[in-house]
Every structure is written in structure tokens, then in C-alpha cells.
Amino acid sequence: MSAKMDLIFFSPTGSTGEVFDELQRVLAEDAKGTWEVAAANVTMAANRGVTRSYGAEDALVVGFPVYAGRVPVPFLQELQGLRGQDTPVAIVASFGNRHFDDALLEAADTLAANGFVVVAAAAFSCEHSFTAKVGTGRPDDADLAIAADFARQLLAKLAEPAPAAVEVPGNSPYTQAPPMSIFTPLTSDDCIGCLACVEVCPTAAISSDDPAVVSASCIGCGACINACAVDAKIYPAEVITPIIGMLEANCTARREPVLVL
Ligand SMILES: Cc1cc2nc3c(=O)[nH]c(=O)nc-3n(C[C@H](O)[C@H](O)[C@H](O)COP(=O)(O)O)c2cc1C
Known part of the structure; x- marks a missing residue:
């Protein structure tokens, strides 16, 4: 066996x-x-x-x-x-x-x-x-x-x-990590309520009654951002812009x- x-x-x-x-x-x-x-x-x-x-x-x-x-x-x-x-x-x-x-x-x-x-x-x-x-x-x-x-x-x-x-x-x-909820995506008025984001959320954080409501169990993984056909889910700019700037400045060399x- x-x-x-x-x-x-x-x-x-x-x-x-x-x-x-x-x-x-x-x-x-x-x-x-x-x-x-x-x-x-x-x-x-x-x-x-x-x-x-x-x-x-x-x-x-x-x-x-x-x-x-x-x-x-x-x-x-x-x-x-x-x-x-x-x-x-x-x-x-x-x-x-x-x-x-x-x-x-x-x-x-x-x-x-x-x-x-x-x-x-x-x-x-x-x-x-x-x-x-x-x-x-x-x-x-x-x-x-x-x-x-x-x-x-x-x-x-x-x-x-x-x-x-x-x-x-x-x-x-281990290195100290901030709570991943700081990356909780915002939802713009472009949202058409299709609930694609709800279906892919690994922590069931997005309300199916109102997909703009995201609970603290969000881990900021980006699955909802990728799934949104109208780009209505976006990381909060004040959190993500400096991080993306650091990544694009320092982390493009192949590892x-x-x-x-
Ligand atoms: C909230 C968050 C934090 C991340 N932190 C790191 C990190 O510390 N170092 C790194 O190299 N990549 C980091 N990443 C990138 C992911 O580890 C990487 O894109 C991974 O391949 C995603 O895996 P998945 O596509 O299976 O979800 C982070 C991504 C997210 C969403």
C-alpha cells in the first residue's frame, strides 16, 4: 500500500x-x-x-x-x-x-x-x-x-x-509585521455589485449585501482586486504607494x- x-x-x-x-x-x-x-x-x-x-x-x-x-x-x-x-x-x-x-x-x-x-x-x-x-x-x-x-x-x-x-x-x-488589514481595499463607485470579489475572498471578508463593506478579517491579499472586472477594488493609496515605490526602486533584479x- x-x-x-x-x-x-x-x-x-x-x-x-x-x-x-x-x-x-x-x-x-x-x-x-x-x-x-x-x-x-x-x-x-x-x-x-x-x-x-x-x-x-x-x-x-x-x-x-x-x-x-x-x-x-x-x-x-x-x-x-x-x-x-x-x-x-x-x-x-x-x-x-x-x-x-x-x-x-x-x-x-x-x-x-x-x-x-x-x-x-x-x-x-x-x-x-x-x-x-x-x-x-x-x-x-x-x-x-x-x-x-x-x-x-x-x-x-x-x-x-x-x-x-x-x-x-x-x-x-521573527520580523514584526503590521496587521494585514492596513491593506484592506477600498471600493469605488464603479462597483457594479457582481460579487466576483465575494466569491474569491479567502477570508470571507466581503459582504455579499454590500461589497463595499470589508471586515477586519481582510488580509490584503489582492484576490478581489484581480477578480474585479471594472477595477472598483483598489488598495488604499496612502499605504500602497510608498511600498510600491520602494519595491519598484529596489526589488526588480531577478532573485x-x-x-x-
Ligand atoms: C499583504 C502582502 C504582503 C506581502 N509581503 C511580501 C514580502 O514581505 N516579501 C515579498 O517578497 N513579497 C511579499 N508579497 C508578495 C507575495 O508574497 C507574492 O506576490 C506571492 O507570490 C503571492 O502568492 P499567491 O499568488 O499565491 O497569492 C506580499 C503580498 C501581499 C499581498
Whole structure:
């Protein structure tokens, strides 16, 4: 019987999902007969909060975007709900070509405290959710080839009798992050009430009675901004303009993926 390998990821604007599609493709193909590979996209609130327990014979790959150098709160809560018994785990972050700071370490510490052994980690530079001028078009073919290689190296490591824990980059105490609600989008009069934003919101923060009403559970992910056909959802200019200026001035040089195995 095959052991279970779950790929659990959070991806409000799709970049982490692109990396996970490639990981899943390679893992499912190369691990046939050894691992039963299944993906769980936990972006939407309805898919989170499921109790998941794993044994030493299983394996897990988790993935998320970096927010202000940390793990997005809804996904951190998901990680806190996972239970392992010396279960090997690989952690994959996507970041917007600035830096992943302490996000991998935060995820690693959380999982290690719940019975997992962190045997691999990776960070992939992707298009920044705040501006398409940073990390433009990524992950690209070169990134996905590296993701495929990471998947193959992970399988080789999992085939070892006792895959060793890795040292995950990052610092503790973790970098201080502001509440992501500072990025809560505004809604202009152009809103046509189609509710596309409500459908894609990962934290169910947007009222279906009045989509201009957004609750404090908003994480500023930008999914609603991308989904809006009439550009009625916009980040507050006083918060986002200086950040976009900093990103476009300092973070356009290509950052390569970081693999730790
Ligand atoms: C609220 C917020 C904070 C972010 N903070 C960072 C950051 O600290 N460093 C970075 O490089 N990218 C940062 N990003 C960019 C995302 O990590 C990046 O675009 C990621 O690939 C998005 O993943 P997704 O498309 O799967 O949602 C941030 C994005 C958002 C929405």
C-alpha cells in the first residue's frame, strides 16, 4: 500500500498554486506506487479547518505566499491544526522578489512543534501581488524547472532510511509585521455589485449585501482586486504607494529560487 503525501497550499492570487501544480505533476508521476499524492488547496475558508493527522510513514508538502516576511495568518492557523508523528515535511514559500525573511522559519517552527520533521524547504520568487513590475511573469519556465528538480530531490531524500532535518533560513524573533488589514481595499463607485470579489475572498471578508463593506478579517491579499472586472477594488493609496515605490526602486533584479535539502 502507498503512503500518503499531501500537498497543502494557500494561494490567493495564484502564484504559489502555479509552483504547486508543477510539484504535484512531478511528484505524482515520479512517486507512482510509493506515494499516494493528493493536493489540498486551502485558499478558501470553506476548505480550511479540516483536522489532518499524519504518521511517520506519510509526508507533507505545505506552501504559502510570504506576507511582510511572515506566514499569512489564515495559513499559520491551518499549520497549527496539523498533527504529525515524526512526519517528514517540505515547506515551500512564494515571495514577490523582495525577500521571504522569516516566513520559512516561522512555518518550520510551527510544524516542528506539532510533530513534523522539516526535511526540505524552498522559496520561489514570483510576481509581486502589489505591482506587476516586480517579479514580472514569475514563476517562469526556469522557476518551474527548478521546482521540478526540488520535487525529485525531495523524493530521493524521502527514500533515505531517516531523512535528516534541515536548517531553515530565517531569524527568531521573527520580523514584526503590521496587521494585514492596513491593506484592506477600498471600493469605488464603479462597483457594479457582481460579487466576483465575494466569491474569491479567502477570508470571507466581503459582504455579499454590500461589497463595499470589508471586515477586519481582510488580509490584503489582492484576490478581489484581480477578480474585479471594472477595477472598483483598489488598495488604499496612502499605504500602497510608498511600498510600491520602494519595491519598484529596489526589488526588480531577478532573485533566484532558494532550495534547502
Ligand atoms: C499583504 C502582502 C504582503 C506581502 N509581503 C511580501 C514580502 O514581505 N516579501 C515579498 O517578497 N513579497 C511579499 N508579497 C508578495 C507575495 O508574497 C507574492 O506576490 C506571492 O507570490 C503571492 O502568492 P499567491 O499568488 O499565491 O497569492 C506580499 C503580498 C501581499 C499581498
